[in-house]
Amino acid sequence: MSNPTAAMLVIGDEILSGRTRDSNTHFLAGQLTDAGIDMKEVRVVSDDAPAIIAAVQALSAAYTYVFTSGGIGPTHDDITADCVAAAFDTHIDVRDDARALLAAFYANTGRELNDARLRMARIPDGAALIENPVSVAPGFKIGNVHVMAGVPSVFCAMVASILPTLTGGAPLLSQSLRVVRGEGDIAAPLGAFAKRHPTLSVGCYPFQDNGIYGANVVVRGQDRAVLDSAMVDLSALFPA
Amino acid sequence: MSNPTAAMLVIGDEILSGRTRDSNTHFLAGQLTDAGIDMKEVRVVSDDAPAIIAAVQALSAAYTYVFTSGGIGPTHDDITADCVAAAFDTHIDVRDDARALLAAFYANTGRELNDARLRMARIPDGAALIENPVSVAPGFKIGNVHVMAGVPSVFCAMVASILPTLTGGAPLLSQSLRVVRGEGDIAAPLGAFAKRHPTLSVGCYPFQDNGIYGANVVVRGQDRAVLDSAMVDLSALFPA
Numbered sequence: 087m088s089n090p091t092a093a094m095l096v097i098g099d100e101i102l103s104g105r106t107r108d109s110n111t112h113f114l115a116g117q118l119t120d121a122g123i124d125m126k127e128v129r130v131v132s133d134d135a136p137a138i139i140a141a142v143q144a145l146s147a148a149y150t151y152v153f154t155s156g157g158i159g160p161t162h163d164d165i166t167a168d169c170v171a172a173a174f175d176t177h178i179d180v181r182d183d184a185r186a187l188l189a190a191f192y193a194n195t196g197r198e199l200n201d202a203r204l205r206m207a208r209i210p211d212g213a214a215l216i217e218n219p220v221s222v223a224p225g226f227k228i229g230n231v232h233v234m235a236g237v238p239s240v241f242c243a244m245v246a247s248i249l250p251t252l253t254g255g256a257p258l259l260s261q262s263l264r265v266v267r268g269e270g271d272i273a274a275p276l277g278a279f280a281k282r283h284p285t286l287s288v289g290c291y292p293f294q295d296n297g298i299y300g301a302n303v304v305v306r307g308q309d310r311a312v313l314d315s316a317m318v319d320l321s322a323l324f325p326a
Numbered sequence: 327m328s329n330p331t332a333a334m335l336v337i338g339d340e341i342l343s344g345r346t347r348d349s350n351t352h353f354l355a356g357q358l359t360d361a362g363i364d365m366k367e368v369r370v371v372s373d374d375a376p377a378i379i380a381a382v383q384a385l386s387a388a389y390t391y392v393f394t395s396g397g398i399g400p401t402h403d404d405i406t407a408d409c410v411a412a413a414f415d416t417h418i419d420v421r422d423d424a425r426a427l428l429a430a431f432y433a434n435t436g437r438e439l440n441d442a443r444l445r446m447a448r449i450p451d452g453a454a455l456i457e458n459p460v461s462v463a464p465g466f467k468i469g470n471v472h473v474m475a476g477v478p479s480v481f482c483a484m485v486a487s488i489l490p491t492l493t494g495g496a497p498l499l500s501q502s503l504r505v506v507r508g509e510g511d512i513a514a515p516l517g518a519f520a521k522r523h524p525t526l527s528v529g530c531y532p533f534q535d536n537g538i539y540g541a542n543v544v545v546r547g548q549d550r551a552v553l554d555s556a557m558v559d560l561s562a563l564f565p566a
Contacts, residue, residue, distance in 0.1 A: 100529055102365040103498065104356030105544065111370075116344030125342045127377070128370035130351075133529075137367070160510040161530040162517035202513030237532065258343065270400040273442030277402035289340055289373075290401040292477065304345065 089124045089255030089308075090150035095141050096130040097156040097166050098236055110155040110241045117245055122255035122308075123151065133163045135172070142173035146231050151252060153245075156236030158225065160202040167226070170233055171210035181209040184224055191222040217247045256308035261317050265324045266300040268292075275323050276303065283316045285309070329364045329495030329548075330390035335381050336370040337396040337406050338476055350395040350481045357485055362495035362548075363391065373403045375412070382413035386471050391492060393485075396476030398465065400442040407466070410473055411450035421449040424464055431462040457487045496548035501557050505564045508532075508539040515563050516543065523556045525549070 094114055100106040111128050118125050126149060131137040138157075145152045157166030171178035184207035185199075192199040206223035209215065216225035216234060220243050225234040227248070234244040265272055269292040280288040286307040293300055303320065307313045334354055340346040351368050358365050366389060371377040378397075385392045397406030411418035424447035425439075432439040446463035449455065456465035456474060460483045465474040467488070474484040505512055509532040520528040526547040533540055543560060547553045 096368075099527060099546075100531060100544070102355055102368070103359050103500070103546070104352060104354075104365075105500070106531070107352045112344060112347045114344075115342055119343050125344075126372060128336075128342070128368070130368035132366060159530070159532065160513040162513070162520050163529055197508060197510070200510060200514065202517075203510035205513070206510075260343075260345070268437060270437070270440060270443035270446075273400040273402070273445075274440065277442075280402050287339060289345075289403055290399070291340060291346070292399065304340070306339075306343065 089122050089258075090253060091126045091148075092118055092123050092151040092153065093127040093129070093145040093149045094125065095138075095145055095152060095154040096128070096236075097133065097138055097154060098130075099132045099163075101130050101156075102132055108155075109238050110236070113238070113242055114153055114155075114245060117249060119258050121249060121252060122257040123252060124255075124258070133157060133165060135165055135169050138166060138169035139173045142170055142231060146173070146229060150230060152231040154231065154233050155241050158206065158223070158233060158235055160205050160223075164205065166233060167208050167210070170228060170231060173231075174210065174228055176210040176212060176228065178208050178210045180204050180207045184209050184215060187215075187222055187224060216244050219243050219247070258306050258308060259310055259313050260304060260306045261313055262302050262304045263317065263320050263324065264300060264302055266298060267324065268299040269301045272301060272303075272324060279316075279320060279323060282319070283307075283312070285312060286316055329362050329498075330493060331366045331388075332358055332363050332391040332393065333367040333369070333385040333389045334365065335378075335385055335392060335394040336368070336476075337373065337378055337394060338370075339372045339403075341370050341396075342372055348395075349478050350476070353478070353482055354393055354395075354485060357489060359498050361489060361492060362497040363492060364495075364498070373397060373405060375405055375409050378406060378409035379413045382410055382471060386413070386469060390470060392471040394471065394473050395481050398446065398463070398473060398475055400445050404445065406473060407448050407450070410468060410471060413471075414450065414468055416450040416452060416468065418448055418450045420444050420447045424449050424455060427455075427462055427464060456484050459483050459487070498546050498548060499550055499553050500544060500546045501553055502542050502544045503557065503560050503564065504540060504542055506538060506540040507564065509541045512541060512543075512564060519556075519560060519563060522559065523547075523552070525552060526556055 101108045157164045213226040213228040220240045289304040291302045341348045453466040453468040460480045529544045531542045
């Protein structure tokens with residue numbers, strides 16, 4: 087049986103302009119792989135409502151799970167929540183449960199729960215809140231879309247809180263062999279190897295290290311015995 | 327007049343599984359911003375022919391320029407060139423000009439130009455080669471799509487060789503102000519500021535530094551005088 091699939095949608099001009107380097111995708115990719123969920127696609131779009139709505143709809147229709155990052159803060163450029171509501175054709179407004187979380191937090195810190203901060207309590211009808219143990223303002227889940235913050239510490243904490251709610255598959259196991267021969271020299275036997283092991287995915291990632299050409303061959307699959315037996319085959323093919 | 331637009335397409339299972347962290351997107355984003363080309367979208371897809379073909383066609387139709395990264399090496403999982411040819415419904419085979427480059431290179435290094443390495447000379451009909459000063463095997467340009475290697479040193483070198491061939495717009499200028507107040511406190515005046523300066527894009531990126539809450543306000547635009555005058559307005563709004 088094949089694993090559930092996933093897509094990541096990163097929202098933010100700052101990524102596309104090169105101002106900020108996205109780190110959430112790489113973090114999520116590793117977490118999903120460990121959970122047996124296959125990340126199939128990533129998109130990055132700008133703070134532009136039609137672009138966000140179209141991407142949410144396309145990814146939500148194509149994959150088991152969608153995860154978004156960015157655009158749920160208090161400022162005018164934070165439009166993700168409204169766009170996700172629009173993508174699901176759902177009403178959105180400040181919701182009492184989210185407002186209560188924020189009210190308690192700001193009362194404790196002596197800061198004002200003003201209109202801007204209240205925007206972070208805008209949650210689409212029917213969505214479930216995603217806990218934010220870092221800075222309280224929640225994410226939410228609607229349909230198969232998980233809407234999370236862009237700030238990496240908050241994103242990671244939110245991922246930790248939703249991971250137990252996801253249905254994973256067999257974790258993708260991975261083994262690799264470092265081969266100190268040019269990628270072009272090993273390509274033909276490696277292609278035949280990949281054909282001999284059709285249930286495994288075989289990747290070849292070249293490196294150059296002080297003038298030495300080589301490649302890391304990475305073999306991935308869900309069945310440990312099949313993977314182990316393939317690695318014996320691979321080692322015989324490319325003895326050290 | 328608005329700037330030319332661009333999209334990046336990263337191809338590779340190793341990015342989606344979390345094995346490898348993509349750095350090419352961030353590099354290209356900065357280069358394009360400096361050149362006055364607006365990166366509008368990024369996609370990452372797996373080594374899967376239908377996914378690659380669909381993404382190439384969608385991005386090529388939507389943006390002025392498309393740049394791809396990954397999947398043009400000698401091994402069985404390197405299918406980008408064939409997929410791009412399919413996306414343009416164009417014939418592809420080993421081409422004499424690319425073969426000549428590889429033949430000269432491998433003759434010099436004493437390595438064999440075997441069938442696997444010859445795959446790197448597969449170039450769609452009508453495509454122009456993109457120089458690879460690092461490891462010779464060329465990229466190519468067909469239509470508005472620039473097909474480049476995934477290895478970062480090669481990708482960066484290829485970008486350097488194509489940048490002079492692109493028509494840029496007015497470079498996006500950027501200025502920022504560090505405001506040591508919570509993002510929720512500055513959101514309302516910042517929203518009004520953004521409305522007062524409709525030709526500029528105004529982003530707000532919160533930080534937390536030893537318990538101090540603040541935000542970097544980044545203002546971007548193409549006209550230096552307009553940007554300078556807006557920064558005077560912004561500084562008055564949030565005095566140090």
